[in-house]
Amino acid sequence: MTEAAQTQMTVSDEVAISIEKMNKWYGTFHVLRDIDLTVYRGERIVIAGPSGSGKSTLIRCINALEEHQRGRITVDGTVLSSDLKNIDKIRSEVGMCFQHFNLFPHLTILENCTLAPIWVRKTPKKEAEETAMHFLEKVKIPDQANKYPGQLSGGQQQRVAIARSLCMRPRIMLFDEPTSALDPEMIKEVLDTMVELAEEGMTMLCVTHEMGFARQVANRVIFMDQGQIVEQNEPEEFFNNPQNERTKLFLSQILGH
Amino acid sequence: MSDTHQHSIRFVRESMLPEQEPPATERGVIKWMRENMFSNIPNGILTLIALYAVYAILSGLLPWLLNGIWDAPSIRACREILDGQTGGCFAVLTERWNQLLFGFKYPNHLYWRPTVAFVLLFVAIAPVLFYNTFPRQMLIFTALYPFVAYWLIWGGSILVPIFALVGFGVGYIVYSKYVAQSFAMGFFGGIAGALVTWWLTGMIPVEGVLAMEAVPSRDMGGFMLNLILGTVCVSLSIPFGIALALGRQSDMPFIKWICVVFIEFIRGVPLITLLFVASVVLAYFLPPGTNFDLILRVIIMITMFASAYIAEVIRGGLAALPKGQYEAADSLGLDYAQSMRLIILPQALKISIPGIVNVAVGLFKDTTLVSVISMFDLVGMIRGPILASTEWNGVYWELLGFASFLFFITCYGISQYSQWLERQLNTDHR
Numbered sequence: 001m002t003e004a005a006q007t008q009m010t011v012s013d014e015v016a017i018s019i020e021k022m023n024k025w026y027g028t029f030h031v032l033r034d035i036d037l038t039v040y041r042g043e044r045i046v047i048a049g050p051s052g053s054g055k056s057t058l059i060r061c062i063n064a065l066e067e068h069q070r071g072r073i074t075v076d077g078t079v080l081s082s083d084l085k086n087i088d089k090i091r092s093e094v095g096m097c098f099q100h101f102n103l104f105p106h107l108t109i110l111e112n113c114t115l116a117p118i119w120v121r122k123t124p125k126k127e128a129e130e131t132a133m134h135f136l137e138k139v140k141i142p143d144q145a146n147k148y149p150g151q152l153s154g155g156q157q158q159r160v161a162i163a164r165s166l167c168m169r170p171r172i173m174l175f176d177e178p179t180s181a182l183d184p185e186m187i188k189e190v191l192d193t194m195v196e197l198a199e200e201g202m203t204m205l206c207v208t209h210e211m212g213f214a215r216q217v218a219n220r221v222i223f224m225d226q227g228q229i230v231e232q233n234e235p236e237e238f239f240n241n242p243q244n245e246r247t248k249l250f251l252s253q254i255l256g257h
Numbered sequence: 258m259s260d261t262h263q264h265s266i267r268f269v270r271e272s273m274l275p276e277q278e279p280p281a282t283e284r285g286v287i288k289w290m291r292e293n294m295f296s297n298i299p300n301g302i303l304t305l306i307a308l309y310a311v312y313a314i315l316s317g318l319l320p321w322l323l324n325g326i327w328d329a330p331s332i333r334a335c336r337e338i339l340d341g342q343t344g345g346c347f348a349v350l351t352e353r354w355n356q357l358l359f360g361f362k363y364p365n366h367l368y369w370r371p372t373v374a375f376v377l378l379f380v381a382i383a384p385v386l387f388y389n390t391f392p393r394q395m396l397i398f399t400a401l402y403p404f405v406a407y408w409l410i411w412g413g414s415i416l417v418p419i420f421a422l423v424g425f426g427v428g429y430i431v432y433s434k435y436v437a438q439s440f441a442m443g444f445f446g447g448i449a450g451a452l453v454t455w456w457l458t459g460m461i462p463v464e465g466v467l468a469m470e471a472v473p474s475r476d477m478g479g480f481m482l483n484l485i486l487g488t489v490c491v492s493l494s495i496p497f498g499i500a501l502a503l504g505r506q507s508d509m510p511f512i513k514w515i516c517v518v519f520i521e522f523i524r525g526v527p528l529i530t531l532l533f534v535a536s537v538v539l540a541y542f543l544p545p546g547t548n549f550d551l552i553l554r555v556i557i558m559i560t561m562f563a564s565a566y567i568a569e570v571i572r573g574g575l576a577a578l579p580k581g582q583y584e585a586a587d588s589l590g591l592d593y594a595q596s597m598r599l600i601i602l603p604q605a606l607k608i609s610i611p612g613i614v615n616v617a618v619g620l621f622k623d624t625t626l627v628s629v630i631s632m633f634d635l636v637g638m639i640r641g642p643i644l645a646s647t648e649w650n651g652v653y654w655e656l657l658g659f660a661s662f663l664f665f666i667t668c669y670g671i672s673q674y675s676q677w678l679e680r681q682l683n684t685d686h687r
Contacts, residue, residue, distance in 0.1 A: 065588060091587060092590030098585065100579075104585070104586075105604070148684040
């Protein structure tokens with residue numbers, strides 16, 4: 001996949017995440033089947049697919065929000081095991097944004113951002129607040145720092161969620177349909193933030209239906225169906241010349257209107 | 258045509274009209290009554306009936322209250338003074354106030370000690386209840402308060418509460434030393450440390466060292482006993498309830514089963530049964546010669562009972578939290594203890610406040626049940642020594658009314674506080 005580095009943003013040879021023969025079941029239902037995926041540092045990967053195809057489950061396995069039953073996941077050189085300390089370490093290196101933001105409603109925006117650095121990284125409070133303000137400025141809402149999440153719009157909340165993850169200075173960011181719960185007007189402000197992040201070289205895995213974002217930012221698009229990776233390619237090739245029948249159908253449906 | 262028209266529309270005002278009051282039906286009290294009490298015929302009839310009911314109650318109650326006798330040696334003397342008129346015999350309250358508040362065996366000259374403890378209680382709980390107003394350093398006094406209060410109420414050597422405190426201190430030191438390795442090791446190490454300290458200090462003779470006059474547990478009574486049981490059991494049952502609720506959600510089947518069995522068993526048994534177990538049956542199981550304080554046994558039973566209920570209330574709060582909150586906390590790398598303490602419990606407890614207060618108020622009133630195991634709390638005093646005495650046999654309304662009044666004030670205060678707290682914690686749509 002290293003030839004994907006042809007886009008203007010650089011991709012290194014260093015492996016960030018490697019997933020080997022990963023399988024997962026919900027009870028007897030086989031959600032993920034033999035997933036093989038290597039993510040290089042600096043890659044921006046968009047995962048698309050119909051609902052129920054296992055794309056969210058896939059990225060949730062990477063930071064162990066879901067347990068996989070077979071196969072091997074290596075994140076930043078650490079093999080994901082069931083040991084709690086190991087899991088917490090990986091989670092603190094991997095940032096995640098959710099469809100429904102999941103900000104902590106009982107804490108202010110600033111407290112949302114400083115909580116994990118203070119308690120997990122043991123950063124002094126003052127330093128953590130400075131970092132938090134830096135990232136809140138980056139997502140363009142420093143003036144909301146002392147409000148509560150309930151007082152912000154959806155787009156602002158999602159940008160806070162991104163800032164909250166960035167405060168842990170993660171080396172990898174996972175996005176689980178970050179714009180699916182937003183009004184069309186707010187989608188842009190969140191996508192702009194994500195584009196900016198990509199331009200700075202963050203390794204990103206993004207489950208999304210925003211194909212414009214995929215074309216603009218991704219260096220690789222992965223298409224999943226029935227728990228398997230059906231097709232993956234550079235965005236140009238993927239959109240203009242899809243190979244698999246299922247991919248063609250999906251693209252004609254979401255790009256057709 | 259145009260002339261007449263012009264004539265009819267010409268108008269010049271020469272004097273300004275003074276401001277007039279609206280008609281009587283649109284003003285003040287009358288307007289309010291029209292809108293709220295007599296808006297239509299059925300409402301008017303209901304209002305009249307309600308007014309009559311209020312009149313009937315007050316016409317009975319007010320003379321009884323205002324015409325009451327506050328100074329008489331017995332109910333017969335009361336009736337002689339009243340001479341057939343309506344009036345309460347409140348003399349029983351002025352005559353027996355000390356028994357109602359402190360029980361009939363607590364030494365008269367020591368009443369100041371529980372009173373001081375009662376006043377200090379407010380100093381101790383203020384920084385907990387109004388965490389924003391009072392300085393955090395006051396929490397040190399809150400931590401020391403149980404030992405101070407024990408010494409004040411029970412008396413005896415000051416070394417007893419100090420040794421108890423030292424035990425907790427040693428337990429905490431051991432806990433914080435080993436907790437980094439594993440929580441279970443710290444937890445059980447802490448308990449072991451405390452027990453060993455208590456066992457060692459138990460061998461030191463404490464008789465008469467800096468002692469105040471000791472009052473044994475069986476001499477406690479009156480509203481003081483209700484307050485002791487209520488305060489201790491509520492403050493113990495909340496942490497136990499939280500632990501049980503979290504235990505019930507645990508992934509470890511052994512812990513989960515212990516919690517489920519405990520909660521379901523305690524909830525399935527009436528409190529009175531547990532109290533009888535505390536007063537009678539428990540003695541059979543204890544090694545002969547052990548003197549296990551009755552109040553302590555009752556406290557254990559009521560605490561177990563209340564914590565099972567509080568655990569279920571908190572479980573409701575935990576279940577009401579969206580799964581995303583757990584996932585967000587996990588995805589940031591917080592460990593279990595941190596995510597519970599910082600993210601999950603603050604929100605779950607906030608949701609559970611009405612339920613917890615419900616249990617706390619119920620528990621406080623249930624402390625009167627100890628009167629059936631012959632402890633002389635407020636109700637026990639009234640039913641026993643006071644109503645059975647020849648002087649005051651038959652003064653039901655005044656005594657039970659007084660008891661209701663004391664309980665009402667306390668419970669209403671708790672309820673008002675909880676509503677204030679809910680408003681304080683409401684950050685959703687400010």
